[in-house]
Each structure stands twice: as structure tokens, then as C-alpha cells.
């Protein structure tokens with residue numbers, strides 16, 4: 133059971149969405165939830181992808197689901213009876229989606245009610261949005277104080293992200309959106325064959341909160357059902373969590389000018405005269 | 414020697430597919446955000462030029478009308494240089510302006 137407690141600051145409802153499917157919303161929700169919990173915050177994540185639930189699997193709680201969000205909405209159980217506590221992160225809870233229902237089983241107003249009830253117990257309420265711009269997306273963004281837009285450095289994902297940002301700007305509440313660029317391959321960016329973080333931020337004109345590298349650990353962690361924060365992608369998620377908490381964490385991803393100066397110093401320290409060597413990392 | 418500068422400046426300054434991607438995205442987002450197709454945008458530009466040149470002679474070859482993104486807002490930005498008196502009277506200017514009321 134979740135105990136009521138006094139909190140110093142207001143809780144924050146953050147929706148993770150993208151437009152295009154498969155860009156990493158569930159991955160971001162799971163890892164960011166774990167990262168915030170590791171930083172001592174009380175976190176609950178809601179799987180709003182009704183009919184295609186996955187967050188439970190990625191967080192490794194799929195075998196402990198008793199009730200789900202539709203049971204709560206339809207009054208078959210109390211909200212607290214549907215929350216599952218994570219084994220490795222005692223500050224992290226999961227509210228699973230229903231697997232055998234569709235998105236219309238929950239309304240935006242009901243999502244707001246659930247989020248408001250969770251505000252009493254938690255510092256952070258993270259909502260994993262389904263792909264698309266339909267009902268499931270509308271449910272997921274209805275209670276949001278803030279939105280994190282996940283995209284990949286790839287033309288169709290960026291275009292869909294732009295569409296979603298435009299739709300969020302039209303919401304009555306107008307929650308601020310920030311950008312997470314996922315699956316960046318630094319080596320391809322260097323070759324000029326992948327949009328860089330600056331390119332994508334420039335095109336979408338919204339604030340960047342983090343860049344997550346392509347990392348096979350994500351898949352391995354998914355296999356195990358346990359987020360891995362001590363990895364390259366895990367460090368990126370820890371940084372995003374700290375930025376969410378208001379810390380000024382400088383971005384450390386590869387960028388053109390940084391690379392330029394690195395190359396420059398390498399050239400003049402004599403190690404860069406070999407053909408192609410200035411590109412080696 | 415050229416490879417020295419290439420290496421110094423990095424290959425990103427050459428044309429990789431990412432710069433093509435960026436350009437194409439910037440163009441398609443102008444249409445997406447304004448909900449105007451490239452065709453409609455072109456027609457609108459032509460009509461704007463036609464209307465203005467009904468009143469004042471303009472330097473058609475230097476006209477620039479573009480939909481631009483400033484932060485996340487759309488701006489219709491037009492640079493439409495007007496012809497000076499001396500240029501107006503020069504006979505070479507007549508090419509594109511069939512409807513200019515020069516007789517006024």
C-alpha cells in the first residue's frame with residue numbers, strides 16, 4: 133500500500149509521446165522513472181497504451197498484475213489496488229494498462245481524475261502515451277503538466293514529432309514540451325549521414341532535454357525486465373532526470389563545433405597526421 | 414593539401430545525406446505547419462506580386478516571398494523592391510509587367 137505523506141513541492145505529471153510509433157516512448161518512460169526513483173523521488177508510471185500494454189514487461193512486473201487502469205476507471209478496484217511496486221526501486225510504482233480492451237475504455241476526464249489522485253502520493257507521474265494522434269494520445273496528454281516528445285534522428289520521426297508539438301500547442305492547458313532525441317549514432321552523425329541533435333532541435337524549435345545514444349543495452353534490459361542505468365543510454369537517462377529536477381547538466385553529446393576543436397587539437401598535437409585519423413575516437 | 418583542410422573541417426562540411434534530410438524537412442514542415450501545399454503557396458506568391466504591381470512597378474527579378482519559421486510560428490516574409498523613377502522610365506523593364514499602370 134502507498135502511504136500518504138507530506139510533500140515539499142507540487143507533483144508533476146509528465147507525458148511521454150511521439151507521434152510516430154516505435155521511437156522509444158516506453159523505453160524512455162521506464163528508464164526515466166527508474167532514474168527519478170534512484171534520485172530519491174516517489175514515482176508512478178502509467179501505461180496509457182490500452183490494448184497494447186508493454187511498460188509492465190519492460191519494467192519486469194508483468195507477472196504481478198492483478199488489476200489495471202480500466203478496472204480502476206470502472207470501479208472494480210481502488211487505485212491503490214492496481215499499483216505495482218517495483219522490486220529493485222521501492223520508490224517506483226506502475227499502473228498497468230488493460231490488455232484486452234481498447235483506448236475508448238478510458239476518457240481524458242478519467243485520466244485527469246486518476247492523475248490528480250496520484251498527485252497526493254507521488255512526486256512524479258509519468259504517462260507512457262501510445263503512438264498516433266487519436267484517443268489514446270488525447271487520454272495521455274489530458275492530465276499533463278509537461279510533455280516530453282521522443283523522436284529519432286530520422287525524417288519521418290521528426291516530421292511526426294512536429295505534428296504532435298503543433299497539436300500540444302493547441303491544447304487548452306498548453307503544457308510546455310521538451311525534446312528527447314533517441315537512438316543517436318555518433319559515428320553516423322560525424323560522417324554527416326545522420327541528423328545531429330542540433331539539426332533536429334533546430335528544425336523542431338523546442339527545448340532539448342536530452343540525447344540518448346543507440347545502445348544494445350536497451351534491448352538486453354528489456355529482455356531481463358530491468359532498466360540498466362549504468363550504461364551509456366542509462367547515463368543519458370540519469371542526466372535527463374537531473375535536468376527534470378532543475379539541475380543544469382551540460383549536454384555532452386557530439387556536436388559539430390566540439391568535434392571541430394577536438395580534431396583541431398589532435399591535428400596540432402601531432403597525432404592526427406595519419407590519413408583519416410582525425411575521425412577516430 | 415585539400416585533404417588536410419577536409420580533415421580539419423570535418424566531413425560534415427561536405428554534402429552528406431543529413432544535410433539533404435534537414436533541407437527536405439524544413440521545406441515539408443513549412444507546408445505541414447501552414448496547411449498550405451507548395452502549389453498553393455506558389456499561387457499565393459504569384460497573386461501577391463500581381464496585386465502589388467498593379468499599383469507600383471516592382472523589380473520582379475529581385476522579389477522574394479517566403480514562408481519562414483521563426484521559433485514555431487509561421488511568418489510570410491516578403492522582400493519586394495520597387496523600381497526607382499529612372500528605372501521605371503527605362504523601356505527594358507517592360508518584360509514581366511503587362512498590367513503596370515505606367516500611363517498614370
Ligand SMILES: Nc1ncnc2c1ncn2[C@@H]1O[C@H](COP(=O)(O)OP(=O)(O)OP(=O)(O)O)[C@@H](O)[C@H]1O
Pocket residue numbers: 150152153154155156157158159160181186261262263314315316344345346347348350351354365
Ligand atoms: N536508445 C536505444 N538504443 C537501442 N534500441 C532502442 C533504443 N530505444 C529504443 N530501442 C528499441 O526500439 C524498440 C521500440 O522501443 P519502444 O517500445 O520504447 O518504442 P515505443 O515508442 O514505446 O513504441 P510504440 O509506439 O509501439 O509504443 C524496442 O525494441 C527498443 O528496444
Ligand SMILES: [Mg+2]
Pocket residue numbers: 157158159181186260261262
Ligand atoms: Mg510503447
